[in-house]
Amino acid sequence: MSRARVLGLLLLAISPITFVVLVRTFTVQFRTDAVRKCSSSDADFIPLTEKRLENFRQALRFRTVSRDQHDYNREELARLGKFIVQAYPTIHSSPLVKHEFVANLSLLYTVKGSDAILTPYLLASHLDVVPADANQWEADPFAADIINDFIYARGTIDVKQGVMGILEALEFLLSNGFQPRRTFYVAFGHDEEVAGLDGAYNLAETLRLRGVKKLEFVSDEGLTVLNQIVPGIAKPVAAIGTSEKGQVILRLKVKGQTGHSSMPIKDSSIGILARAVHRLESNPHPSMFGYGPERAMFEHLAADMQFSHRMIMSNLWLFSPLISWVLSQKPSTNAVVRTVTAVTKFNAGIKDNVIPPEAEAIVNHRIHPAQSVQEVIDYDRYIIDDDRVTLEVKSSMEPHPLSPHGDEDFGYQVMKNSIRQVWIEAAVAPGVMIGNTDTRHYLQFTHNVYRFSPTFMFPDDLPRFHGINERISKKNYEQAINFYHHLILNADEPALPPLHKHSSEL
Numbered sequence: 001m002s003r004a005r006v007l008g009l010l011l012l013a014i015s016p017i018t019f020v021v022l023v024r025t026f027t028v029q030f031r032t033d034a035v036r037k038c039s040s041s042d043a044d045f046i047p048l049t050e051k052r053l054e055n056f057r058q059a060l061r062f063r064t065v066s067r068d069q070h071d072y073n074r075e076e077l078a079r080l081g082k083f084i085v086q087a088y089p090t091i092h093s094s095p096l097v098k099h100e101f102v103a104n105l106s107l108l109y110t111v112k113g114s115d116a117i118l119t120p121y122l123l124a125s126h127l128d129v130v131p132a133d134a135n136q137w138e139a140d141p142f143a144a145d146i147i148n149d150f151i152y153a154r155g156t157i158d159v160k161q162g163v164m165g166i167l168e169a170l171e172f173l174l175s176n177g178f179q180p181r182r183t184f185y186v187a188f189g190h191d192e193e194v195a196g197l198d199g200a201y202n203l204a205e206t207l208r209l210r211g212v213k214k215l216e217f218v219s220d221e222g223l224t225v226l227n228q229i230v231p232g233i234a235k236p237v238a239a240i241g242t243s244e245k246g247q248v249i250l251r252l253k254v255k256g257q258t259g260h261s262s263m264p265i266k267d268s269s270i271g272i273l274a275r276a277v278h279r280l281e282s283n284p285h286p287s288m289f290g291y292g293p294e295r296a297m298f299e300h301l302a303a304d305m306q307f308s309h310r311m312i313m314s315n316l317w318l319f320s321p322l323i324s325w326v327l328s329q330k331p332s333t334n335a336v337v338r339t340v341t342a343v344t345k346f347n348a349g350i351k352d353n354v355i356p357p358e359a360e361a362i363v364n365h366r367i368h369p370a371q372s373v374q375e376v377i378d379y380d381r382y383i384i385d386d387d388r389v390t391l392e393v394k395s396s397m398e399p400h401p402l403s404p405h406g407d408e409d410f411g412y413q414v415m416k417n418s419i420r421q422v423w424i425e426a427a428v429a430p431g432v433m434i435g436n437t438d439t440r441h442y443l444q445f446t447h448n449v450y451r452f453s454p455t456f457m458f459p460d461d462l463p464r465f466h467g468i469n470e471r472i473s474k475k476n477y478e479q480a481i482n483f484y485h486h487l488i489l490n491a492d493e494p495a496l497p498p499l500h501k502h503s504s505e506l
Contacts, residue, residue: 021315028314029303031407031499035417037424038482046172046485048478055087056164056477057144060153066128066193077105077190080127088171096179103202105190111170113183113492120183120212121411121491122445123484124220124438125162126192126199129155136468149474156472157455158465159221163188165454165480169488172481180492182216192438200438208444215445217411219487220438222451223431225423227458232309233301238419239431240412241451242293245339246367246399247436248376251360251392252276252384258357269359270348276384277343277361283383285339289324290316291370293402293432294336298323300429332462335434339368339376362394366434369399397440401447405430411448413496418487419452422479454483 039045046052062080066072081101085092091109092099098110107127113120132141132154139145139152146152155161166186185207189199222241230237254276256269289295295316302313312319327333334340341363348359365376373396381391405412416428439449456476464470472480 017318021311021318024314025302025307025311028299030300031413032420032428033413033417033497035421035424038421038486044176044485046168046478046481048474048481052168052481053474053477055168056160057146057151057153058083058087059160059164060144060151060155061142063142064128064155064190065131066191067131069194069197070191072128072191072194074105077127081105081107084167088167090171090174091167094174096174102206103190103198106199106203107186107188108203108206109170109186111180111184111186113180115181115494116183118182118494119214119216120185121216122185122187122218122442123166123487124187124189124200124218124442125159125166126189126196126221126438127160127163128190128193128199129158129160130193130466132470133468138469141470146474147471150471151474151477152469152471154470156470156477157224157453157457157461158470159453161455161472161477161480162221162453162484165477165484168481169485172485173488180488181494182492184488184491185212185215189438195436196438196441200441204441204444212445215442215448216491217414217448217450218439218442218446219411219415220442220449220451221453222433222437224453224455224457225419225426227456229457229459229462230301232305232313233427234306235304236423236426236456237301238423238426238428238452239297240405240415240419240428241433242296242403242405242412242430242449243369244400244433244436244439244451245335245369246371246373246397248365248367248373248396249394250363250365250377250380251394252363253358253360253390253392254388255358256388257355259355261353261355264355269356272386272388273346273348273359273361276386276389277346277363279383279385280341280363280380281343284334284341285365285368285371285376285379287324287328287337288339288368288370289327289337290320292368293405293430294327295320296405297429297431301427304427335366336432337368339371340366342366367399369402369432371399373398397436400439400443400449403430403447403449407499408496409448410496411450414487414490414493415450415452418483418490419454421486422454422483423456454480 063076096112100108102108141154144153187203189196191199223239225236225238227236254269254273257265298313302310327337344364345362349356433451
């Protein structure tokens with residue numbers, strides 16, 4: 001066959017692919033409603049007054065630290081609860097609101113709607129924080145000092161801005177005569193940082209025992225507004241967590257032959273276990289790109305990307321292997337596309353001159369939504385391939401179901417529109433939470449679970465989560481209040497507005 005004929009056949013094969021790629025590049029799009037931008041000139045805009053700012057700073061000063069399951073600062077949590085009741089008199093005296101303490105320290109509010117036909121929804125957040133070492137901070141982590149218009153304190157972004165933002169929005173609405181049509185609940189757990197076994201678990205049980213069977217949607221902490229972080233897109237990206245990775249913590253153990261170090265055996269317990277750990281770290285779990293919400297995230301962002309990125313992200317049917325490889329190169333993005341493996345503890349040895357009788361390691365897997373706990377365990381056994389290494393499950397949690405995020409899905413679109421009212425320029429997309437939240441306890445009521453924190457973040461802000469110098473700007477806290485304000489108003493609508501599509505759209 002001549003070279004010209006081969007080239008001709010190749011062009012014939014490529015042309016249809018090129019055509020499809022270009023068509024999808026210019027036509028793939030998702031629902032984006034016209035929204036009214038939240039502006040300081042609006043009559044219902046909630047400004048960050050000195051009183052609102054001081055309420056927030058005072059809440060941050062309570063050392064509501066959780067250290068381990070059932071181990072948290074009960075005195076400080078109780079003080080924060082009392083402060084909240086005092087700081088928001090309209091909420092706590094309104095005939096529309098039932099408020100109560102659950103499990104002594106968590107807070108539950110029922111805001112009564114006028115239309116019993118409409119399915120209620122839930123706004124969730126949590127009162128506790130992780131520990132903070134004051135010696136490493138620029139400011140006392142529990143003083144809520146303001147430096148260059150940033151409030152520095154543990155809990156500013158995880159997640160007391162959610163607690164106080166919801167309360168400020170609700171106080172404002174009720175003070176201005178608001179009565180919702182749709183009943184909703186507000187739930188603040190007190191031990192989310194240590195799995196919510198006392199807080200959110202009992203909040204959910206309280207709802208269940210009162211006959212709540214279904215929620216329209218749940219909004220809880222989660223992904224944020226990312227600025228200058230997502231490649232190929234100039235505008236901020238607001239990601240809504242539509243699923244949550246699971247987790248399994250495994251104890252790997254080897255019992256070997258002991259003896260004196262002067263007469264070492266061929267395979268010590270440490271050596272056997274070290275090889276097993278090396279195999280796990282050298283053979284990561286397979287990429288699951290395309291089987292979870294990460295694919296939808298890139299497809300939703302495609303229309304706002306520069307042309308080269310838009311072409312690739314609009315045609316993941318063709319470019320998925322390339323994107324999967326790129327994402328696998330960095331720890332922060334690798335965690336999005338696969339189940340990750342972290343060896344967090346390694347214990348062995350009893351004396352300098354004694355061969356240890358056993359060795360133990362702890363392996364923490366964060367499980368991609370497309371896999372199960374059992375699949376992860378089976379893969380580890382296959383990779384280790386050594387019967388001398390036993391695997392014991394310390395704890396486990398399956399990945400959360402994928403929440404719907406289509407053009408007609410009420411909860412997702414309400415979240416999206418509320419975000420865009422505050423950050424009008426932001427591109428909004430579904431995403432996956434690589435950490436865990438209290439939402440695990442509310443899955444019995446709905447699969448419409450959306451994880452978003454109204455925090456505006458630059459690249460150097462990411463390490464501040466559970467890290468040093470956690471902070472939020474005063475402007476961002478004002479945005480958080482107004483986000484929850486719009487979320488409550490938008491969720492009060494009985495349905496989404498009709499979706500308008502141009503006839504030229506494919």
